[in-house]
Amino acid sequence: MKEYTKNYQEALHDLWLHFIRGEEADYSVVRPEILDSWKRSRDAGVNPYEPMRRILSPEELNIRINANMDLIDVVRPYMERLYSVVKNSGFYILFCDKEGYLLDLLGDPEIVDHVKVHSLMVAGANRRESAVGTNGIGTCLAMRKPVQIWGEEHYLLPHKSYVCSGAPFFNNNGDIAGCLNLTGRSADVHPHTLGMVISAADGITKELSIRKAYEDIELISAQRNSIIQSMTSGIILLNNAGRVIQVNDVALNMLDLRFENILGRNLFDLISIDGRHTLEDNMSVISREQYNKEASISRVGSLQPPKRFHISTQSVRDTSGLRGSIILRLNESSRINKLAGSVSGFRARYTFDSIIGTSEATQRLTDTCRKSAASDSNILILGESGTGKELLAQAIHQGSSFASGPFVAVNCASLPRNLVESELFGYEKGAFTGANKDGNPGKFELADGGTIFLDEIGDMPLDVQASLLRVIQDREVVRIGGKYPKSINVRVIAATNKDLHQAVAEKSFREDLYYRLNVMTIEVPPLRNRAGDVRLLTEYFIEVYGSGRKIQITPQAMEIMERYPWPGNVRQLENTIERAINICEQNTIQAEDLPSELLRYETSGQIPPAGQAFPQAIPAAQAASPVFPAGGERFYGMPAYPDAAPQPPKPGIRSTREEIIAALEEAAGNVTQAGKALGMSRRTMYRRLEQFGIDYEQYR
Numbered sequence: 001m002k003e004y005t006k007n008y009q010e011a012l013h014d015l016w017l018h019f020i021r022g023e024e025a026d027y028s029v030v031r032p033e034i035l036d037s038w039k040r041s042r043d044a045g046v047n048p049y050e051p052m053r054r055i056l057s058p059e060e061l062n063i064r065i066n067a068n069m070d071l072i073d074v075v076r077p078y079m080e081r082l083y084s085v086v087k088n089s090g091f092y093i094l095f096c097d098k099e100g101y102l103l104d105l106l107g108d109p110e111i112v113d114h115v116k117v118h119s120l121m122v123a124g125a126n127r128r129e130s131a132v133g134t135n136g137i138g139t140c141l142a143m144r145k146p147v148q149i150w151g152e153e154h155y156l157l158p159h160k161s162y163v164c165s166g167a168p169f170f171n172n173n174g175d176i177a178g179c180l181n182l183t184g185r186s187a188d189v190h191p192h193t194l195g196m197v198i199s200a201a202d203g204i205t206k207e208l209s210i211r212k213a214y215e216d217i218e219l220i221s222a223q224r225n226s227i228i229q230s231m232t233s234g235i236i237l238l239n240n241a242g243r244v245i246q247v248n249d250v251a252l253n254m255l256d257l258r259f260e261n262i263l264g265r266n267l268f269d270l271i272s273i274d275g276r277h278t279l280e281d282n283m284s285v286i287s288r289e290q291y292n293k294e295a296s297i298s299r300v301g302s303l304q305p306p307k308r309f310h311i312s313t314q315s316v317r318d319t320s321g322l323r324g325s326i327i328l329r330l331n332e333s334s335r336i337n338k339l340a341g342s343v344s345g346f347r348a349r350y351t352f353d354s355i356i357g358t359s360e361a362t363q364r365l366t367d368t369c370r371k372s373a374a375s376d377s378n379i380l381i382l383g384e385s386g387t388g389k390e391l392l393a394q395a396i397h398q399g400s401s402f403a404s405g406p407f408v409a410v411n412c413a414s415l416p417r418n419l420v421e422s423e424l425f426g427y428e429k430g431a432f433t434g435a436n437k438d439g440n441p442g443k444f445e446l447a448d449g450g451t452i453f454l455d456e457i458g459d460m461p462l463d464v465q466a467s468l469l470r471v472i473q474d475r476e477v478v479r480i481g482g483k484y485p486k487s488i489n490v491r492v493i494a495a496t497n498k499d500l501h502q503a504v505a506e507k508s509f510r511e512d513l514y515y516r517l518n519v520m521t522i523e524v525p526p527l528r529n530r531a532g533d534v535r536l537l538t539e540y541f542i543e544v545y546g547s548g549r550k551i552q553i554t555p556q557a558m559e560i561m562e563r564y565p566w567p568g569n570v571r572q573l574e575n576t577i578e579r580a581i582n583i584c585e586q587n588t589i590q591a592e593d594l595p596s597e598l599l600r601y602e603t604s605g606q607i608p609p610a611g612q613a614f615p616q617a618i619p620a621a622q623a624a625s626p627v628f629p630a631g632g633e634r635f636y637g638m639p640a641y642p643d644a645a646p647q648p649p650k651p652g653i654r655s656t657r658e659e660i661i662a663a664l665e666e667a668a669g670n671v672t673q674a675g676k677a678l679g680m681s682r683r684t685m686y687r688r689l690e691q692f693g694i695d696y697e698q699y700r
Contacts, residue, residue, distance in 0.1 A: 004150055004189050012152035013160075020048045033143060034134060034153045040142065041133035041155040049157050052131045056101065056124035065123075068097055071177060072104065074207050075169075078200040079106045082182065085196065091184035094121070096137050098176045100128035115183075119158065127181075132156055136164025136181045144168060144176060146201070148194040151186035161186050165194040167201035172212035180204070221246075234309075234330035242266045242283055245325060254309065254330050256299065267328075271297050273311070286313045286328055294439060297330075305484040348394035348407040348451075355388075355395060356540050357533035361525040365392075372520050373399035378472065380457075380517045381495040383524030386571030389495040390455060392524065397451040402491045405450025408443050413459035420464045422480050425471065431481025444477045444488055451491040457517065458498035458509060465510045472516055492517065527566040527573065534562045537570060541577035542589075551581055553589040560591055564598050567607055583686040593683065596690045657692040660685075661699070669700030 011029050018025040019038055027035055041048075056064065065072070072095075079093045083106050086093075092107025092115065102125045105112060115121035127137035133155025140147045146167035154160050166181040182197050225246060228235045234251030238244060244262050252259060255271060262270060268282040273295050276282045285295075291312045298306035312329040355366050372379050373396045381389045390409060397407045415423050422431075426442030444452060454460075460468065471477050472492055476485040494517045503509035527534065538561060542551045557580075566572055580593040591599070601607055659678065667673035674696075675685030689696055 009150075009152045009186075016048075016152060016155075031153070033139075033147065034149070037129060037134040037139045037142065038155055040129050044130035044133075046130065046133040046155060048133065048155055051120065051156055051158060052126070053120060055120065055122060055126075061124040064097065064101055065103060068103060068178075070211075071097070071208075074211065075178070075180070075204055076104065078180070078204055079104065082180075082196060082200055083107065086182065086184075089184065090188060091182055091193070092121075094127070094137060094181040094183060095178065096127055096141075096181070097178045098141070100126050100131070100138055100141055102127060103178075129155075132159070135159060136166030136183065137179055140166035140168050140179050140181075141176060146194060146198045148189075148191070150189050163189040163193070165197045167194070167197045169201040169204040169208065172209050177204075177208060236267065236328040236330070238267055238286070238326045238328060240323060240325070242268055242279060242286075251330055254307070254332070255297065268300075270300055272300055273297055275306075286311075286326055287315075289314055292331065294441070308486060348397045348403075350391045350394040351398045352395045354391060356536050357530055358536065359530040359533045361530050362533055365522070365524060368522055369396055370399060372396055372522060375520065376401065376491060377519040378491075378517050379493045379520045379522060380500075381493065381522045381524060382500075383495070383497060384526050384567075384569055385497050386569035387524040387526060388570050389497075389524060390453060392522065393451070393453040393455075393493045393495065396493060397453075397491070400451070400491060402450050406447055407451050407453065408447040409453040409455060410443050411455045413456035417461055420461060421467060424464070425467065425477050425479060426482075427480035428482045431479070439479065439481075442477065442479065444471060444490055445486065447490045448488045449490075451493060454492065454494040456496060457494040458496035458500055458503055462508065462510065465513050469510065469513045469516055472513075527569045534566070534573065537573055538577060541574050542581065545578045545581045549581075549587050551584070551587050551589065553580075554591065557589050557591045557594060560594060560598055560602050564601055565607065579686070583683040585681065585683050592687070657694065660688055660692060660694060664694070664696055664699040667699075669696050669698075671696050 008029070015025055015027055015030055016038075019027070020042070030038075046052075055061075075095050079095060082093050088108060090108070090111060092105065092111050094102060095104040095106075096102050102121065102123055105115075105121060105123065112121075126132070127135055129135070129138035129142050132138060134149060135154060135156075136147065136149045139149060146165075148163065148165045150163045152160050154162070154164075162183055163186045164181055164183045166179050168176050168179040171177040180197050180201050182193055184193070225248075228237070228246060228248040231248060232250065234254045235246075235248045236244060236251050237246040243264060243266050247257075247259065247262055251257075252262070257270065266279065268279050273282050273285050275296070275298070276285065292310040293312070294308065295311045296306035296308050297311075298304070310331045312331075314327045314329075315323040316325045316327060318324050352366060352370060355362065355369075357363075369392055379393075379396065381392055383389050393409075394407060397403060410424065412420075422440070422442065424442050424444060426440055426445055429439040431439070454468075471488075474485070475489065476487045478485045500509055500514050500518075504511045504514050527537075535558060538553065538558065542553065561573070561576070568575075576595055576598070577589075579595065580589045584590065584593045597607065660674070663674035663677045664671075666677065671685050671689070672682050675682050678685070680688065688694075
């Protein structure tokens with residue numbers, strides 16, 4: 001850098017005169033950065049004798065100051081520290097934004113007043129090179145680096161009696177945010193002046209970077225908090241020592257805690273998990289990553305019983321794989337039950353639209369079920385086997401206020417006697433030998449918020465009925481091995497095909513439980529009392545099991561089905577259609593495709609005992625009977641195929657019982673393959689199986 005000497009100043013003055021006149025001269029004496037600035041100033045048309053007098057209007061200045069308020073808050077303390085060093089020295093400090101507009105001025109009052117009048121150094125004035133030529137502010141902004149402009153180095157004549165030391169500062173993106181300038185008399189020039197300004201500008205740059213980092217952190221924290229607050233689970237973020245970093249309102253409500261009482265505190269000063277008393281024991285639980293593990297959480301020092309939640313924990317690790325924090329998620333058991341129900345079958349599939357039938361009995365049944373759904377009372381469904389009691393229970397659930405909850409069906413008759421209570425009411429860990437080490441919720445807990453369907457309630461053991469009555473009355477359940485009851489909100493629907501009045505009289509069913517369940521009674525009519533519904537149900541099941549095939553049924557087959565009393569009700573009808581579709585030929589269900597019990601009833605008017613075989617599926621004497629006319633029949637709704645009449649067995653076909661069994665054994669119970677081996681069609685094979693009373697399932 002050139003030395004600050006009188007000779008240098010005199011040489012600069014002469015060269016400046018040559019420069020502004022556009023004359024040739026040896027400009028090597030001029031510092032290159034100064035000469036470049038003079039050229040930019042001249043190219044911008046700056047008048048070297050008179051500074052630009054225009055300043056921002058008050059409105060424009062106010063807009064610019066408001067836009068830079070955060071920057072002003074950072075810069076002002078640095079200006080004050082600089083002023084404390086140069087006070088009473090004749091220097092004053094200028095702060096300009098990135099476009100060179102003066103936003104703040106600090107110095108001795110008499111100097112500030114002087115420069116405002118003589119140099120128009122006021123807020124809103126512009127110090128860019130294009131406005132006032134070479135100067136400490138405009139030139140450092142143009143060069144993007146600190147610079148000191150001494151006396152004759154200025155481009156404007158009025159500025160040549162000053163020395164300006166300017167340094168830019170930068171934002172987090174590396175863009176110029178503004179600059180600081182320290183101005184004084186040229187006679188007081190000193191290189192340390194520039195050093196002070198550079199130091200202040202560097203401090204501002206660093207603080208802007210730190211503030212931006214904090215803003216980013218706060219933004220991330222705010223975004224994280226918004227995400228956490230929007231979650232339906234209770235979320236607690238802990239550091240490795242167990243102190244709470246962040247928590248959402250859901251978790252606070254679950255644990256009955258206040259935000260100001262938990263943030264920053266060790267979580268396990270406030271709660272304990274599964275009765276653990278030390279920080280180390282509780283931390284050992286959440287340090288292991290786990291998903292929806294059931295746990296009891298109690299408030300430290302509280303006499304209230306613990307609350308049961310499902311907890312999940314996950315470690316948050318840095319780029320080196322070290323754990324930095326732990327996410328603890330809490331879910332209410334009822335919410336987990338709903339989620340589990342949606343993927344485990346604990347949900348209802350049927351609605352009132354699933355009830356098929358137009359008979360008066362069916363319409364009365366549907367109306368009663370709809371009224372029952374509007375109530376939250378217990379329901380008892382009575383009806384024969386196969387009448388669709390569970391379908392009605394599901395429809396009632398779907399139409400009730402519990403529809404958003406799970407639908408849990410329990411077949412009381414199929415539960416092992418020694419496991420009935422644990423299945424219904426659940427058990428705690430270690431409750432008995434062989435119990436799940438984490439315990440297990442019972443069906444009532446799984447149904448919380450929804451409906452529990454107790455099918456075959458008449459077969460429930462008498463000793464369990466007392467526990468069931470208590471649960472239904474108190475709306476709370478205590479697990480086997482547990483100490484604390486859990487409140488449940490469950491709709492109870494029970495069903496049976498037994499006469500509970502008689503069971504009560506015989507002391508095999510508790511009278512108090514009967515009346516507790518029998519708040520609303522629905523009696524399901526048997527299929528034989530639902531005139532006209534057989535035809536509709538037949539059409540429905542043909543569509544269900546037809547797999548897209550256009551299956552037809554002859555009028556004769558339909559008449560047989562409508563006359564049959566259906567002791568197995570809708571379930572028997574469904575099985576009949578499924579079987580007929582499997583064995584019928586040409587996609588047509590004929591009379592001979594129906595089970596033998598239907599054909600036997602048609603001729604004898606008697607329902608054979610279940611499982612009894614008939615000597616022949618269709619007696620030959622029926623071939624010309626009114627039920628089976630020989631020839632041109634019409635199918636239900638469609639013209640007949642010319643070859644649809646039953647055909648006699650082909651001559652030479654082997655059909656002894658022993659040979660059929662041997663073929664089934666060889667084909668591992670596959671009826672089609674066995675029939676091919678014997679030279680029989682699938683339909684004929686099924687007829688032979690019925691004729692000889694052979695159950696092909698036992699050979700699979």
